[in-house]
Amino acid sequence: MKRIVLALATLAVAHAAFATVIFDSITPATALRNTGSTPRNHMADVVSTTAPINAAWSWVVNSIDTGFVAIANRTYNNLTLRVRVWGNVDVNNPTNIFSNSLSDVTWNLGSPALAGPAAFGATLNYSANNVAFNIGNGQNIGIDYLFMENGQATNDLTMLLCDSTPNPGSSSNGFWRDANGNGVFDTTEARVFTGIPNANIYARINAQAVPEPTTMALAGAGLVALLRKRAKKA
Numbered sequence: 001m002k003r004i005v006l007a008l009a010t011l012a013v014a015h016a017a018f019a020t021v022i023f024d025s026i027t028p029a030t031a032l033r034n035t036g037s038t039p040r041n042h043m044a045d046v047v048s049t050t051a052p053i054n055a056a057w058s059w060v061v062n063s064i065d066t067g068f069v070a071i072a073n074r075t076y077n078n079l080t081l082r083v084r085v086w087g088n089v090d091v092n093n094p095t096n097i098f099s100n101s102l103s104d105v106t107w108n109l110g111s112p113a114l115a116g117p118a119a120f121g122a123t124l125n126y127s128a129n130n131v132a133f134n135i136g137n138g139q140n141i142g143i144d145y146l147f148m149e150n151g152q153a154t155n156d157l158t159m160l161l162c163d164s165t166p167n168p169g170s171s172s173n174g175f176w177r178d179a180n181g182n183g184v185f186d187t188t189e190a191r192v193f194t195g196i197p198n199a200n201i202y203a204r205i206n207a208q209a210v211p212e213p214t215t216m217a218l219a220g221a222g223l224v225a226l227l228r229k230r231a232k233k234a
Ligand SMILES: [Ca+2]
Pocket: 177, 178, 179, 180, 181, 182, 183, 184, 185, 186, 189
């Protein structure tokens, strides 16, 4: 448990500057777990923007802070983490609850020696990868994480889960685990923990509020019109 506390303290100061936290299941976390069932390398959750924003604007995500668990004490070779974010969520869709891909990034984590079993944190920096993505006001989004070692899914790494609000989405306030290993999340793959009423992937989304492109275009058109008007007067 001491390792987990240290990892979380490191994580807490790792958020991007100037960004607003629009989803946070880290700060109020009251219980931390990882799933004991396999396969546990591919997991997901539904989150939502939780900060107020002008309805005509959207959030551009800068980074996501999140936590993982290394099960085994060893060197992990050519480790990658694929993180996909989805714009549409339908927890009643029997064949895939997620659609409308917003981003799909694979993070190369090198070959770290991890003294498992232990939790560790990481900041997934989207602005540095030039793939910042927009989400709407109060929009439910899906995030799924896949750990691979040497190109193979590894059960020695998994996501850190916590008991906390906010907990948007449904299916008994749970999370999703790709239990049949087919690469997508089926309705039947919703999971809950006994004793954790609000199961969440451990994550914090940092974002900046920006005008929608249409708003920007209108503002630009207005400026052009104003300049023309002034040019005519001159
Ligand atoms: Ca599945």
